Amino acid sequence: MSHLTIGNRLEKNVTAQSMYDRSNSLTSGHRACQGCGEALAARCILDAAYIATDGKVAVINATGCLEVFSCVYPENSWQIPWLHSLFGNAPAVATGVAAAFKRQGKENVRVIAQGGDGALADIGMGCLSGMFDRNDDVLCVCYDNQAYMNTGVQRSGATPAFSRTATTLPTGDYLGNDVQTGKNLPKIAMAHGIPYVATASVSNIHDLEKKVAKAIHLKGARYLHVHVPCPLGWGYPTSETIKVARLAVQCGLFPLFEAERGKVIKSTPINAPLKVEEYLKGQRRFAHLFGKNASSDALITLQNIADDNIREYALVGDPNE
Amino acid sequence: MNKPFATVLDSATSLKNKTGSWRTMRPEYVTMLPPCNATCPAGENIQQWLSLAQEGKFREAWEVMVKDNPFPATMGRVCYHTCERVCNRDQFDGAVNINLIERSIGDIAIANGWQFESVPETKNKKILIIGGGPSGLTAAYFLRKLGYGVAIYESHIKLGGMMRYGVPRYRLPGDVMDSEIRRIIDMGVSVVCNRMVSDIKTEARDFDAVYIAIGAYQAIKASLNVQEGSNTIDAVELLRKLEDYPSSLPTLGKKVIVYGGGNTAIDAARTVLRLGAESVKIVYRRTINNLSAHDTEIHEALEEGIEILCLRTINTVEKGKVLLDIMNYDEENDILSKTEQTDSLPADSVIFAVGQSLDKEILKGTKEISISEHGVIEIDRNMMTGAEGIFAGGDAIMGKRTVTHAIGAGKKAAKCIDAYLQGLEPSVNIKNPAATFKRLNTAYFPQNPRVNVSRLGDISFEEKNISYFDQEIVDEASRCFSCGNCFHCDNCYGYCPDNAIIKYPDGSLEINLDYCKGCGMCVAECPCGSMKMTLDE
Amino acid sequence: MFQVRIHGRGGQGVVTAAEMLSVAAFLEGKYAQAFPSFGSERMGAPVMAFCRISDKEIRLREPIMEPNAVIVQDSTVIDSADAFRGVVEKGFILVNSTNDIICNLKNVTLKCIGATEIALEHIGRPIPNAVLLGSFAGLTGILKLESVIEAIKTKFSGAIAEKNIHAARVAYDKTLGEA
């Protein structure tokens, strides 16, 4: 018996994902890769939103893997109202939908804009920032798989340091994506002072669902940044998506927290942080940091990033508390 | 107005895209044999009753226990719980306290007067069981359940065998044992105590089969020099006298030496401490690591102040003292040899606990029953002796003389006798593959060390009340990893990116191969290793 | 068709003046078309605006090159903007100035009026456009003063409107008085 598992035979419906009659907002037959973290996270988030709103939720999807694998004529995997417009405009379209619902007196129908890190951190950041700026009544969900997966794993503004992508191939002295680059989208969201910003991991469905349930009913602009490993882009066996996501959290590289009006109010503790190597070593995108031409400097740099997160978000609780 | 062509689609039309065709490997649910179950001499389904205990279903848990073992309260006290030694959780944060849970539930059964179902004697066949110890009683229990008539002839004045005469009362209170024996007898077993059997064949005439479960009561004599005037007694005899005729106990004096390294030696030492000895020393020929007694028993004995002197053999017992040879033990080659050195210890009395053997007396009249070179009754794989219809089991046939093994033997004997009487071969249990630690995904089990309840208190024959409270049972049982057995955590269902696991309203799960792409996430995230990937056909 | 060109600097209400003129004409049942010289001029830069007034629908969309009247809101732009260019015979030139202005055109009525001074006195701000429209009504007789006053009301409200109207009336009377 465990309280960390998705369900619990002694307690019904501990999570939306454990319900035998869950909504399966994203249903079977979609064309996501085997072991897709994004497909899983999307279903979890939208099912949680579905329950929290009694089915009154509509989704605006940016172009990207999620859109391409879920809705190719004549096969649609969605079981909720869903709209795809463009790569860079999902938050703005969602604003329009929310405005229309308000106009129709249907503000109880909650609007979610969703897309990948490319769609939101890069090409759509203007529209995202505008949506935050106006405090539009939209929950924006970013499925962060840290590169442009749909086009073949190119670097995005969310690609981590030293990561190998098709456009940051380690060669010679070049160790993959440069340090001191990239965008911290949750912090950018927080800087807008919007009502709610949270990070979540597909490896912690309980936490993810709680954050969705909270965020979905708040008024104004909300942002949820979800870490979704990609077996293809990151280079690990398809069965290890949850494991990789879990390790990212447990080493401190992906801190889980909640912020309200720009201030962190809560973080999820990791009691015994793992070394970043535990997370990195199973992924081909970091393989050049290990083995013959291993770079201890790079590992130290990444460990420092994790350690900074652990300090900044107080991930290791004060034992006196 | 019709929807725009192609750009607008009804929901869930992708269901016709059967992504199962992408798969090369597929997951399947498996049931693996948890190490606790695998190692239990009585063949208990520990994992299953722990699972029920987690749910607070103590009656159901007890019902599962007594499917294999009619003595939960007894076993929860005297079993040396090999299950805990192999428990996968031992590699994580401490084995589940299986023994104490069993005892606690056994006690609840006694307190609530839960009884076994009385089965009519539908088989019209009678079986004689010679010996009313754990093996004989267990055989009686299972045979009654199968509808046979059963009679037990017991040579002692009370039933219980080694449970009564080998285990001291501070470990197993008489009322607990009596309750569990009574429950079996109440199923309709006829019992004759104080009845020595001298001619098995003659006795067997009125029965369709016989089960010899006479134990091993003959104390093995150590080859040493016992001088006159010295005060010696066999441990078996001491314990029996204490049970049946306490007044006939010899005076042991203040300083007592116990000779031997098994559980009986420890039992005897702790018993004489309780009888008033001031100093009790165990003399053992090998090193402390080689003691065959159970670790917890040794530990408790030491805690009670008993000294264990290793690498010593008794050469001579004199009045008031023993003379010892100091030994050398080559552990690697298992060679024990005397050194030149000697030692002596003051001793008001010496108790021998160097082993027991079968009392061959009753077998004399039955030539077909042969005795092995190890001094036990020889049986075939179906537990039958050389004599047709006469079976044997328990301490009389084997080296591992524990109550738990005896119970296991009694259970198997009943099965073999049943098969024999029906002219069949006994069914063979096909064992599932082992649920090893590395199959588990311990990420789902937060550190939660086991809760021990202290056994120590005043040194007396009174057992301290150390059963778990109900909630403690639930909490400790909840530590079970459920190795290799689905505990319905729904991880497979919740983590499947393709919704290729169907969950039914009753919680049962099924893999929907129409959509399963074979990513293996369900298998990887199964906490208990009850799924595996297999090549797709 | 009567065509008016207004010159001035950004911020002086040149475009507003043209619009008010068109509104005044509209109120008299005429067709009118007002439009600025489009550009991205900032405060202080020379600007122009135009107004056509006609009894028929106006379809022409070209800038006014041969105006029947020119209004100069700021006399310092006269040279640089060539403000009097193309004024037709019997045309009118109305300049916001207390000095005499030299004009070489023949058969053109030139009138100078200290509109900024009047604006400062009656409005309190140096915005001469409404003042000049009052003077324009008096000078040309193309529009009634009452129409100009109604047009002013569409651009200003409350006390500001009253002050502008008063200043326009003063300018109208002054222009007529000096005629």
Added chain:
Amino acid sequence: MLYQLEGSHAIARTVALCRPGVVCAYPISPQTHILEGLEELIRGKKLENCEYLNVESEMGALSVAIGGEAAGVRSYTATSSQGLLYMIEAVYNASGLELPIVMTLGNRALGAPINIWNDHSDAMSARDAGWIMFFAETNQEAADLHILAFKVAEKVHCPVIVNVDGFILTHAYDRVDIPSQDKVDDFLPPYAPKASLDVNHPVAIGTMVPPEYFMEVRHLAHRKQEDSLAVIECTAHAFEKKFGRNSGGLLRRYGSPNADTVIVAMGSVAGTIKDAVDELNQEGGQFEELSIICYRPFPAEALRNSLKNAKRIIVVEKSLAVGIGGILSREVELTMKGCDVDVITVVAGLGGRNITKSMLKECFNKKSHEKITFLGLRNDIIGKQYVPINGDCC
């Protein structure tokens, strides 16, 4: 009721009468006064039940309108020039999703060089985007076309751009009749979407369409636009019946009915051309003016019928396809294929260059034309600045 109004405000007030539920825009000259006007009407509660959104870019503006329309609410936006280019991806998207958004385009040149003045380059950049495109001649028509645009858009489920010449119309004060709310309501019923985001009937909008079906999607879009021609004509008749004036439709003819020379144009320049044609005909000429009001779908059949007796067609257009020449004129030429008629391209008014009546008259009077004429081109500059590139490969 008649008003003397700035064109932008006439448009804003008319759009408000159409009761949009979502209005969003991003400032860009010369469209800006329209959104300011609407903002004022909405905040002042003259237009109720409407969400006004100040967006961060034109991409955001049209995207918000896409969202609003997809959720089943009449949505409106406006832009100009670079703004249209900035949102062009969404322009194609809106028509592909069959969302009947109405957008005003305050026509303006495209940079570089940056130029804020009027021409039709922006409209031409979106001519193949699948939107219906109207061009307004006057501010009255600019206002009226918005009522027609909503009506047509929602009938055929296709977005509409109403082209209004920047500054020339948007900033001009003119007499405009603003109809009553009752009349507009009567003409334009509430919006009934073809498909929308509805929790009771969930659909997915905006699927990916593979090669097996894509051509059919495009073919259907083309057929729909062709069918829209009749709808546009019929709606203009209905409008005339309701409001008592001719606005919109496919095209409009003016002048001598059997003229040798027909001047084809779009937008406000038609007014100046009409004055020129009147004068030329008074001087004994045979000229006719033809305005294309509905540029997309292109009214080829109506145009061919109107021009079948012409000897000479002069297309005055405010745009230039560098490397090929006229755009509208080429389309007219293709339309007249097989007829014995000269089609002459007159590129005029680029980047706000004045188009005067006298320039036009002179041009129309010329007996022979170059294949392409740049009206009012400053040959002194060209003479200095044009240096032929020699034909070598390096």
